[in-house]
Amino acid sequence: MGPNSHTRGVPLPVSTPPLNPVRGPRGLPPLGHLFAFGKDPLGFLTRLRDDFGDAVTWSLGPRRSLFISHPGHIRELLAAREDTYEILEIGWAFRQITGQSVILSKGDDWRRKRSLVQPTVRPRQVRSYADAMVECAGAAADGWRDGGRIDVRREMALITQRIVLRTLFGNDLGQQTDALGDAMDVAEQAVGAELRGIGLFLPAWVRTPSRRRLLAAVATIDGEVHRLIGERRDRTGAVGDPAHAAEERDDLLTRLLAARDEEGRPLSPKEVRNEAVTLWAAGHETTSTALTWAFHLLARAPEARARLEAELQEVLAGRPPAIDDYERLTWTQQIIKEAMRLYPPVWLIPAVAREGATLGGTRIPAGTIVWCSTWTTHRDPRWFPEPDRFRPERWDADAPDVVPDHAWYPFGGGPRTCLGARFAQVEAALVLATLAQRFHLDLPDAEVPPRAGLLLQPATPLHATLRGVNRQPAPAG
Known part of the structure; x- marks a missing residue:
């Protein structure tokens, strides 16, 4: 999957037209459009x-x-050099979670951290995590019962959380799993609330109730993460060779501890914490959100669901999926891709213009925040006919409408493309295949509005009735 997906070939190049900015609606000084936004x-x-x-x-x-x-x-914006545009630090709350991780770093510091983190999520490493993805999804399905009811978002979050904790830390954290999941939920809600309100402009020393809850949640996360880092550093030190330790224990945390830059320097304990928590937050929430929306959309599209069931039967023949099945599960991938088009978890991307920045040949004043939104681009009828309809077939290899480059970009683009994109795409497809192979999730045939926080989540709970794949639905009424 991704912009160069085998299901569609190379995306259609699109020329960059001249940029001619026009003034938008009148705002309210000094807050501008804050309330409307x-x-x-x-x-x-x-x-x-x-x-x-x-x-x-x-x-x-x-x-x-x-x-x-x-x-x-x-x-052009996403591919720009760092001396032209820099990242926007989107508030105090976000920094409490990620720290100065690769996602917020700049310049040489960003290049160093990216070179250390990127090898942990390369395709070869993702292959080694595939079994954990399928096993965690299968364990969840083992607890489901025909005719039972589940909260879809919660179930998807529990599955992806177990996957990321197992691949990141090398084991399930037992009783701490729920506490850490709850803490991450509090953190995500705090960041989303700050992004949409006046909290974005409050100084760091102001302690609102939301900020106090966030600090307590981050303390819970840090306590466990620092404990795990300490245990792993002790074990790595006992082995003596960090690279050998990484091969012996193939999880993301060990690989972060074993990573060395060009000068032989490791990440500090604080840097390891920041990268581990960032990978956790990104790998857990974004994929569970994409899966939640995918099941919502499938419940309202019986033809798409039937085609999915046929593909799973043909490719898997009743056995659990494996990494070698991933490329053959093309319709499964297209469902995830279309779900991320309609409901991209990361719905807004900002950058700050530096001196000399341009777009479309037009100079952008330094300090201007330039925003683009996957939500609006992915639903633009110019690039996607019937943009509000769930149509996974639009990603068929022989589909007539070729999507322009960067009309679909749920993982960003350019040098700051999400490092975990491959992990997330493989995870979403394998989890969907594992669950859909055994159950249909029947949901009410009603539109569910999205809530734009840090991620694009359903605004209301999604409660599904479980139905075994070989069982027919009950007659209406």
Whole structure:
């Protein structure tokens, strides 16, 4: 999967048109469009695109902002060098979770950390994690019963959490698993609330109730992560050779501890904590969100679900999936890809223009926050006919409508493309295949509104009735 998916071939190159920004709706000094954005960010950004075009100026508080919607401009923005655009630090709450990890680092510090973290999630390493993905999903399905009821989002979160804890730390954390999951939920909610409200502009020393809850959650996470780091460092030290330890115990934490830069320097304990927690947060929440939306969409698309069942029977013939099946599960991949088009977990990407920055040949004033949104681009009728419909067949190899480059970009793009993209795509497909092979998740045939926080989550709970794949649905009424 990804922009160069085998299911579609190479994406259609798209030229970058001249950038001609127009002024957006009038804001309210000094907060600008903060209230309108905070109340309904998805609707606000969609209106900017529909009412004003592909380049619209607006303001989030006192900061000048530019919202872009054309794939050509988005590609140029995401591919830009760091001396042209830099990352936007999106608030105090987000930093409490990730620290100065690779996701927030800049310049030489970013290049060093990326070179150390990237090898832990390369395709060869992801292959070694596939069995854990299938086993965790299978264990969850073992506890399901025909006719039972589940909270879909919670079940997907429990599965992906167990996967990331097992692949990151090398084991299931037992009783601590639930406590750590609850702490990460609190942290995600705090970041989302800050992003949509006045908290984005509060100084660090202000301690609101939400911030106090966040600090308590981060303390829970840090306590366990630092304990695990200490145990693993002791074990690695006993072995003597970090590289040998990484081969002996093939998990992400051991590999982070064994990583060395060009000068032979390891990551510090604090840096290991930051990268481990960032990988955990990204690997857990984004994939569980994508799976939740995928099951919601499948429940309302019986033809797509039937085609999925046929593919699983043909490829797997009743056995659990394995990594070598991944490339053959093309329809399974297309379901995940289409779910991430309609409901991209990461729905907003900002960058800050530096002196000399340009887009589409137009100079962007230094300090301007340039925003692009996967939500609005993925639902643009210019690139996706019937943009609001769930149509996995649009990703068929012979589909007539070729998607332009960077019209689909749920993992970002350019040098800061999500490091865990391959992990997330393989995980989502294998978990979906494992669960759908055994159960249908029947949900009410009703639209579920999304809630735009740190990630794009369902605004209401999704309670599904479980039905064994070989059992027919009960008559209506």
